[in-house]
Amino acid sequence: MHAPRRKSCQALLPDGETPCSATFRGWGKYCTPHLEECARLSGQYKDAAARVERLRRTGELSEKQVRAISTASLVDRAIGKVRQYLDALNEEDRARRALLGRFPAERDERHEQRLTIIEERKAACSPLIAQLQQHREEIVANTQQRRERCRDTSQGDPERQPLLDRQRRSRPVWIILCVLLLVVVPTAFMVVVLPSIGR
Ligand SMILES: [Zn+2]
Numbered sequence: 001m002h003a004p005r006r007k008s009c010q011a012l013l014p015d016g017e018t019p020c021s022a023t024f025r026g027w028g029k030y031c032t033p034h035l036e037e038c039a040r041l042s043g044q045y046k047d048a049a050a051r052v053e054r055l056r057r058t059g060e061l062s063e064k065q066v067r068a069i070s071t072a073s074l075v076d077r078a079i080g081k082v083r084q085y086l087d088a089l090n091e092e093d094r095a096r097r098a099l100l101g102r103f104p105a106e107r108d109e110r111h112e113q114r115l116t117i118i119e120e121r122k123a124a125c126s127p128l129i130a131q132l133q134q135h136r137e138e139i140v141a142n143t144q145q146r147r148e149r150c151r152d153t154s155q156g157d158p159e160r161q162p163l164l165d166r167q168r169r170s171r172p173v174w175i176i177l178c179v180l181l182l183v184v185v186p187t188a189f190m191v192v193v194l195p196s197i198g199r
Contacts, residue, residue, distance in 0.1 A: 009034055010105045029105050038106070041099040048092035049114070052085070052121075059085025060121070061128060066135050072143075075136040079129055086125040093118050 009020035011034035022031035030038055058081035069075050096115060100107050 012102050016101045038103050045092060045095035045099055048088060048095045051088040052092050055085040055088050066131055069135065072136050072139050075132050079132050082125055082129050086122060089118050089122045
């Protein structure tokens with residue numbers, strides 16, 4: 001029986017250039033401390049990737065979805081969500097590159113593909129934020145216009161004013177009718193009808 005031969009660790013030191021000088025017996029690629037570090041860095045990029053996917057629904061919006069947002073404050077919230085998504089993408093990018101910088105043996109097609117996807121998604125965030133800001137300006141301008149139009153019609157159209165006044169004046173009449181129905185009628189009933197039943 002031969003013990004597995006000693007192998008040299010394939011990790012790089014934090015400078016990203018100097019190979020680890022440790023040797024070890026076993027089937028892995030790294031000495032024990034570097035095996036642990038590799039696992040830690042892998043955990044970081046996986047957490048970041050999970051966050052990216054969680055935030056994707058509100059971080060990527062179609063033109064139709066942007067146009068459907070109806071108020072400035074909702075646009076602000078949407079911009080905040082896109083920024084959160086961009087933060088998560090940056091974090092995943094950083095974590096993956098940190099891992100590959102120290103553990104080049106981990107570099108494979110899967111990482112390359114994902115880094116390309118991250119790059120594309122990051123690139124889409126700034127135009128989306130710009131589009132949302134543009135949409136926000138349009139909402140503000142429209143609201144302003146509508147307000148001005150309302151003011152103009154209420155001042156410029158003398159016919160409308162008396163109508164509004166009449167509507168406002170008719171409200172007390174209804175209140176008096178309701179009070180009559182709810183208070184006066186039952187009271188009259190108790191005063192007039194009940195004693196006659198008792199007799
Ligand atoms: Zn090592």
